[in-house]
Amino acid sequence: MRYYTRTVIDHFRNPRNQSSMSEPDGEGKAVNLACSDVVRVFIRVQDDAIEDCQFQAQGCAACIAASSMTTELAIGLPLDDARSFDEDGVVEA
Numbered sequence: 001m002r003y004y005t006r007t008v009i010d011h012f013r014n015p016r017n018q019s020s021m022s023e024p025d026g027e028g029k030a031v032n033l034a035c036s037d038v039v040r041v042f043i044r045v046q047d048d049a050i051e052d053c054q055f056q057a058q059g060c061a062a063c064i065a066a067s068s069m070t071t072e073l074a075i076g077l078p079l080d081d082a083r084s085f086d087e088d089g090v091v092e093a
Contacts, residue, residue, distance in 0.1 A: 021054045
């Protein structure tokens, strides 16, 4: 049985945008109490869109892959669209 897709494995092994950001315009933190994963996300905004998105994560392969994919999907997203962004979009990607 295969648990992770090639995309998930790729984002885990080669995470995109994994870094902190100095002077972000926004920052968020999420903790999964079930498994203790911790993710911090940083954004920089220009012209009402996410210009840059970085993350730091301490967690399992799925946590790191999902964080990496989230940053890829967020970059370039207008803020109005980002407000309705949810996990379904990350899972589908």
